[in-house]
Amino acid sequence: MSEYVLKTNARIEEIGAAAWDALAGADNPFTSFAFLSALEDSGCVAAHTGWQPQHLSLESPDGGILGVVPAYLKGHSQGEYVFDHAWADAFQRAGGQYYPKLQISIPFTPATAPKLLTRSDAPDQAKALLIDGLERACQQLNLSSAHATFLNDDEMALFVENQWLERHDRQYHWFNKDYQDFDHFLAQLASRKRKAIRKERRTVAEHGLKIEWLSGNDIQEHHWDSFFAFYMDTGSRKWGRPYLNRNFFSLIGDSMGDRIVLMLAHDGTEYVAGTLNLVGKDTLFGRYWGCNQHIPNLHFELCYYQAIDYAIAHNLHKVEAGAQGEHKIARGYEPVTTRSAHFIPQPNFRDAVSDYLEEERRHVALDQKLLQGFTPFKKE
Template sequence: MSSIVLKTNARIAEIGAEAWDQLAGPDNPFNSYAFLSALEESGCVAAHTGWQPQHLSVETETGEILGVTPAYLKGHSQGEYVFDHAWADAFERAGGSYYPKLQISIPFTPASAPKLLTKPEAELDVKSILIDGLERACEQLNLSSAHATFLGDDEVELFQSHQWLERHDRQYHWHNQGYEHFDDFLAQLASRKRKAIKKERRTVADHNLRIEWLSGSDIQEHHWDAFFAFYMDTGSRKWGRPYLNRNFFSLIGESMGDRIVLMLAHNGTEYVAGTLNLVGQDTLFGRYWGCNQHIPNLHFELCYYQAIDFAIENKLATVEAGAQGEHKIARGYEPVTTRSAHFIANPNFREAVKDYLDEERRYVAKDQELLKEVTPFKKG
């Protein structure tokens, strides 16, 4: 691995679609050039939004790209779903400058995906070089920290070997046990839970809505218009300013429409609700939801039950329904640990964060065991 060059890239276009996707592979749609470049082209990810691209690449002297990682200089902690606001506050009160920091993640996306993207034949060496490069970037840019969030287990272990600190959190995923129909899934639930789900689905069915699954060229601009109105309403109510703009959705519709499933509910006159999903190699990723009228249980139907129907029909192994939400347990989604890794430059602050994370991991593990006891599946 001699004669290599570490570079930072202010735009993903400097690396290029062919080189990026060759390293990212087909498994996860959020790692794709199409998704990440749409964030940049639409202006959702840029210096003025506090997400300044700083993608790291490992290249040979002849320009062959051996590895990349999506990285951003962050001027805040919004849109990450792994919360470090308390760390920032503590560091600032102690006289330090927490921002900017380096964020290794998929912006606005709480879905686990590889972050050290490399050619398989030189995988481990290049991944270590990328981690070293991230640390070097912190040193050269005088950054307080670097944060690699929503990692795979193997990547966490590699970051740990470089003395990064491990952090745990929790999501809720649905797992396909080879079901042929939704009723096969229901048959695995305790009677009371099974009846509750049937009742929720009947409530929605009684409104005589038409549920559409749209992908590829079937998604037209008027579909995106309807969905964007739903997205803006939900985003404005939840966090004040939605992260994505209308152009972003058109861009991903054009560049990766075959990996999108837009689920919309129509009442015979207009669309009244919708949710956006992206399809991976064996996973359906649920992302955004919204509606323009209240229909009881429609959120559960579109975001959870329709996703299960789609996964069963398309023989997908998993549905990831986004961040947080213990209410997902009653609908067959099971608690899963998510993992991240953190590099803290200041040694004293690092020790304080380490102590905090040691305690937090114990809490998450204990809570995880308790939650597994209340899943709706038949016991034994």
């Protein structure tokens, strides 16, 4: 351990774009320097919003960066999509101080992404050292806990090996099974489900909307203006205070526009709805949606069916359509388990949370099995 140096960084800029992206790679847009720095540069992620950057870096004896972890000191539990409000309440009623806590995540993003970002030539123990560094930071700062959310299976196994508690939840993803087009996908569904989807799409088509897929330089500021109005309307109705500001969208448009797919519906006079997607190596990530007028089934069309069309056309393996939503099952999206890991130094609190999570995992597994029976695909 003495050969390596662990540091916390108050801004991602302290690590730098070249060093960060050399570790993050290009597979997932949310771990890119462009996305994470836009959150900081726009002021969406900062101490005053309750998301204080505390990125961990691991340096070799020669000063080279071997690994990083996107991490934040959190003053609340908003914008995480893995809910621990009951834990905070119990801890504080027992006389403890739950906040700030250490959050290892992509802010405001319920999408699976790597968190232990290391060089391909890093020593075998590099990821274990990063986990150890997170624990040390938690203890040295006298924090109640640390939480790593939306982990892939490999990283989940590493955290569990280090005695972090495992938590399960559920999302709904669409999988591309070598479909040639949307009709080929529909052909795999039971007749009643197939007819229902065709009816929903026909309802939208009858309104004569033109749906545009915009990426890269095709996305202009007036497109962002329209989309931001949609985003603000949806955000205000769903959770009271939207997390992102207008500047954030301009920043990602400039720095990573080729990894963005902005889908906008135009009625011949103005844009009436839109959804924002980001593209990974083999996945389309659906993130935000909004509209300025009610058109039946337009939400399903833009968020789910257009995403399927895009994934098939671009040979992507999967569509992740964000958090929650059992209604996605009828539209071909399948239930999948999501995973998070939790470090709780206080023994009694850890034991109580561990017992709760054991029971919760059983319920998630039972629900998962039950929901699989409701997928719209033909039964063999």
